[in-house]
Amino acid sequence: MAIISRRTCLSGLGVAAAALGAARAGRVRAAGVPAPEGALQAASQAPARLDITEFQPRSMLHVPATRVERARFPVIDVHTHLGFSGREGMSFAARPETLLPVMDRKNVRMMVNATGGSGRGLDESLERFDRRVPGRFVTFAEPRWEGFNQPGWGQRQAEELGRAREAGARGLKVLKTLGLGLRENGTTGALIKVDDPRLDPMWDACGALRMPVLIHVADPEAFFLPIDRFNERFEELNNHPDWSFHGADFPSFRELVDAFDRIVARHPKTQFIAAHFGLNAENLPSVSERMDRYANLHVDTAARIGELGRQPRFARRVFERHQDRILFGTDAVPDGHDTPQQVFGDDLYEIYFRCLETEDEYFDYAPAPVPPQGRWAIYGLGLPEGILRKVYHDNAARLLGL
Ligand SMILES: [Zn+2]
Numbered sequence: 001m002a003i004i005s006r007r008t009c010l011s012g013l014g015v016a017a018a019a020l021g022a023a024r025a026g027r028v029r030a031a032g033v034p035a036p037e038g039a040l041q042a043a044s045q046a047p048a049r050l051d052i053t054e055f056q057p058r059s060m061l062h063v064p065a066t067r068v069e070r071a072r073f074p075v076i077d078v079h080t081h082l083g084f085s086g087r088e089g090m091s092f093a094a095r096p097e098t099l100l101p102v103m104d105r106k107n108v109r110m111m112v113n114a115t116g117g118s119g120r121g122l123d124e125s126l127e128r129f130d131r132r133v134p135g136r137f138v139t140f141a142e143p144r145w146e147g148f149n150q151p152g153w154g155q156r157q158a159e160e161l162g163r164a165r166e167a168g169a170r171g172l173k174v175l176k177t178l179g180l181g182l183r184e185n186g187t188t189g190a191l192i193k194v195d196d197p198r199l200d201p202m203w204d205a206c207g208a209l210r211m212p213v214l215i216h217v218a219d220p221e222a223f224f225l226p227i228d229r230f231n232e233r234f235e236e237l238n239n240h241p242d243w244s245f246h247g248a249d250f251p252s253f254r255e256l257v258d259a260f261d262r263i264v265a266r267h268p269k270t271q272f273i274a275a276h277f278g279l280n281a282e283n284l285p286s287v288s289e290r291m292d293r294y295a296n297l298h299v300d301t302a303a304r305i306g307e308l309g310r311q312p313r314f315a316r317r318v319f320e321r322h323q324d325r326i327l328f329g330t331d332a333v334p335d336g337h338d339t340p341q342q343v344f345g346d347d348l349y350e351i352y353f354r355c356l357e358t359e360d361e362y363f364d365y366a367p368a369p370v371p372p373q374g375r376w377a378i379y380g381l382g383l384p385e386g387i388l389r390k391v392y393h394d395n396a397a398r399l400l401g402l
Helices: 002-030 041-045 096-106 119-131 153-167 197-208 234-239 253-266 284-293 312-321 346-357 385-400
Strands: 075-080 083-086 089-092 108-113 137-141 171-174 213-215 272-274 297-300
Touching: 075 385, 083 119, 089 119, 096 108, 096 346, 108 385, 119 137, 119 153, 137 153, 153 197, 171 197, 197 253, 253 272, 253 284, 284 297, 284 312, 312 385, 346 385
Parallel strands: 075 108, 108 137, 137 171, 171 213, 213 272, 272 297
Antiparallel strands: 083 089
8 A cells, every 4th residue: 555655646746847948948949949849838938047037036034014005103203305496486286285194194293304405495495494484494594605616605604594593494414415415616616525514614513502303415326337247236227227426427326425434423512313314324333333423313214214124123223222313204296107116195104104113124215116216025013102202203303492
């Protein structure tokens, strides 16, 4: 009996082996060689090669999936873009009426519109958001770079900030233009260094006026490397080649961050919020060490949930250590279709909340068919309530003087 069943079993294996051989033959056929009779249908349909842009694997993991529809505590999103200043003045991405229902559903009490502009543009921003819906929107001013190479720019900028503060602006936003775009004569000449001393009066004024500086210097480390098969953000850079800062006369990633650290050290009374988790979410040991060194250095989580969530254990330790200086931010842009990881809406907030609040494993960091910043998934940090309260709300409220 035992022998017969063993024989049956072996003959079964024989069938399986034949099928496997046929499947291999099927694969050969896909490469252009005729298949022998009986080749497996499914195998013959598999393409020999797959273009990576068409690859959209679905995870087969059976793991808990927690939907966090509302943040556990009220949220201040310290990094959003509701408008942009251009040559023709301000252009706005949304009206408060379209933002408020999402904010209410998600428990987002307040949004900081980082790119509020300067001068008249700043007034338009304040009018459109802060004054129309008090308590729900905060606007940051931006520097006016025109005439930077003329004497007295720093002093004029400091005075301008005083006026902005009076009008209602609560902070200053500096884009990565500083260090990577702004040149001695505007668009020509040498790049202005991040720690150029002509900027000092502006940083000092921010300290005196209690306006935190939300600043983005450099970009992901991979943007400073060649766009090749070793670059973990190849697809993203391939989609946006103009995001690359490799070559030309661009400074290295390290030079930019070091220059930023020098201004933080030089202006201890000014509170700096280094966007995108200290400008360097790929290197949390370094961010943590810099936060140890500078008491006036704060960081936000904007557009870096994909980085924090792929190193959840170390990230959690950084949140524990620096829980008073980490601020919740998303970099949300209403209708920002180019960058799925930044599209303002329910999906975006739910991903951030899930990552910070739960211990869920292996989920998408952006509402997109393919992870837009690199092909990986994220894990929840499972932060305790005390830290969540601070990161979601209290740290920002303190810095903004609310
Ligand atoms: Zn931003």
